[in-house]
Amino acid sequence: MAMPFPILDIQHATVCRGETRVFSDFSFLLNAGEHAAILGPNGAGKSTLLKLLSAEVHPLALEETRARLFGEERWSVWDVRKKLGIVSYDLQRDYLICAEGRNVVLSGFYASNDTYNHQTFTQEQMDRADAVMRELGIESLATRAFEHLSTGEQRRFLLGRALVHDPPVLVLDEPTSGLDLKSCFQYLDLVRAQIHKGKTIVLVTHHLHEIPPEIERVIFLKGGKILADGPKLNLLTNDRISTLFDRPIVLAQANGWYQALPGPS
Numbered sequence: 150m151a152m153p154f155p156i157l158d159i160q161h162a163t164v165c166r167g168e169t170r171v172f173s174d175f176s177f178l179l180n181a182g183e184h185a186a187i188l189g190p191n192g193a194g195k196s197t198l199l200k201l202l203s204a205e206v207h208p209l210a211l212e213e214t215r216a217r218l219f220g221e222e223r224w225s226v227w228d229v230r231k232k233l234g235i236v237s238y239d240l241q242r243d244y245l246i247c248a249e250g251r252n253v254v255l256s257g258f259y260a261s262n263d264t265y266n267h268q269t270f271t272q273e274q275m276d277r278a279d280a281v282m283r284e285l286g287i288e289s290l291a292t293r294a295f296e297h298l299s300t301g302e303q304r305r306f307l308l309g310r311a312l313v314h315d316p317p318v319l320v321l322d323e324p325t326s327g328l329d330l331k332s333c334f335q336y337l338d339l340v341r342a343q344i345h346k347g348k349t350i351v352l353v354t355h356h357l358h359e360i361p362p363e364i365e366r367v368i369f370l371k372g373g374k375i376l377a378d379g380p381k382l383n384l385l386t387n388d389r390i391s392t393l394f395d396r397p398i399v400l401a402q403a404n405g406w407y408q409a410l411p412g413p414s
């Protein structure tokens with residue numbers, strides 16, 4: 150059997166953001182092919198964990214700390230960006246003033262928020278952007294201004310941006326927030342298609358319904374600590390979810406999908 154390849158391997162890390170110490174003695178390992186959903190209440194440290202993965206924040210350089218990204222102890226942000234496709238709410242907000250749809254997808258080649266005059270694209274890159282838009286069903290909207298697209302369409306363009314350089318890992322932060330039910334389920338179908346194409350999915354969410362059946366590993370984060378980490382079957386139970394969110398919750402389940410409902414208080 151092939152050796153697991155670690156995407157993110159951090160041990161005994163302390164991570165501060167501004168004045169806040171988000172993680173102390175924090176250890177976490179994520180291997181390629183190991184789709185994971187990170188769940189936790191507001192302020193738990195989910196975004197910080199994603200930013201560790203995308204090399205936007207770094208652990209303090211303490212003697213006991215080890216941090217490897219894609220197997221390397223030293224990395225450049227650009228190398229990491231080539232290997233990650235990120236879709237986050239921040240991006241959607243930052244793009245609201247930007248140009249047409251095709252440029253959103255093309256900007257993924259530079260990991261920027263728009264295309265600029267100094268950025269040039271090869272015919273191959275243009276063809277790749279067109280292919281991705283076709284795959285996501287948005288090619289007819291390629292010349293539409295981003296701000297004139299619906300939330301669901303915008304989300305597809307941002308997925309296209311994340312996929313355009315064909316990264317092995319796709320990071321989704323609250324992927325379906327703001328989408329109506331049909332758009333939500335269509336979007337999740339697109340995500341599942343990427344799983345079947347061999348991409349590793351890392352999902353951060355408050356919403357259990359956006360965890361595709363293919364994601365097996367669930368990580369509960371709370372107060373900067375990993376409260377639980379294991380198979381979905383063990384973690385997505387009424388008791389454990391209620392403990393994570395400090396209130397009674399009951400779970401509904403169908404065809405490998407979950408939904409959370411208020412429990413009796």
Ligand SMILES: Nc1ncnc2c1ncn2[C@@H]1O[C@H](COP(=O)(O)OP(=O)(O)OP(=O)(O)O)[C@@H](O)[C@H]1O
Pocket residue numbers: 166167168169171189190191192193194195196197198
């Ligand atoms: N730039 C910053 N400066 C200071 N504190 C920060 C900064 N960013 C995050 N924090 C703090 O770090 C902690 C973890 O934040 P983080 O954004 O990682 O949580 P989260 O689980 O993603 O929360 P949410 O679900 O609300 O997005 C919070 O207490 C937050 O206030």
